[in-house]
Amino acid sequence: MAELLWKRGTTLGQGGFGVVSLASTSNALFNGVTLPSLIAVKSCNYSDSQSLKEEEEFLGMFKHSPCIIHCFGANLSFEDEVIIYNLLLEYASGGSLANRLRNCNSLPEFEVKKHTKNVL
Numbered sequence: 001m002a003e004l005l006w007k008r009g010t011t012l013g014q015g016g017f018g019v020v021s022l023a024s025t026s027n028a029l030f031n032g033v034t035l036p037s038l039i040a041v042k043s044c045n046y047s048d049s050q051s052l053k054e055e056e057e058f059l060g061m062f063k064h065s066p067c068i069i070h071c072f073g074a075n076l077s078f079e080d081e082v083i084i085y086n087l088l089l090e091y092a093s094g095g096s097l098a099n100r101l102r103n104c105n106s107l108p109e110f111e112v113k114k115h116t117k118n119v120l
């Protein structure tokens, strides 16, 4: 039962295949692994879950890589009378790479280089 494993919190974002929420856990064992206190849960209607199932399989190929988000597995929940498919993911607390790159524009070092180029 999903509700015993994790509790849905705020929405982190939305992609083409599901909504990603921050979720708290009680550090329960899931698929032989102790879940961290915070995870990201990517959810969609069970009837549209083929893409998330493929994502789970794909992430499983990189399960030993420290550079790829870890997928703990998937489970189902029943919310507002709809069966929801949930992918339980490692929470990336640093935000997205896209945002990091966008924020580079405001880094002081970048400003210095821009200024230097203008002067020359």
Ligand SMILES: Nc1ncnc2c1ncn2[C@@H]1O[C@H](COP(=O)(O)OP(=O)(O)OP(=O)(O)O)[C@@H](O)[C@H]1O
Pocket (backbone or CB within 6 Å): 012, 013, 014, 015, 016, 017, 018, 019, 020, 040, 042, 069, 089, 090, 091, 092, 093, 096
């Ligand atoms: N593991 C995670 N930890 C923290 N935030 C996440 C995590 N996965 C996704 N997010 C947030 O949720 C948003 C949507 O992610 P998702 O993977 O569903 O779609 P996407 O990769 O942005 O786009 P698409 O599904 O179209 O490829 C991301 O932009 C990010 O802000």
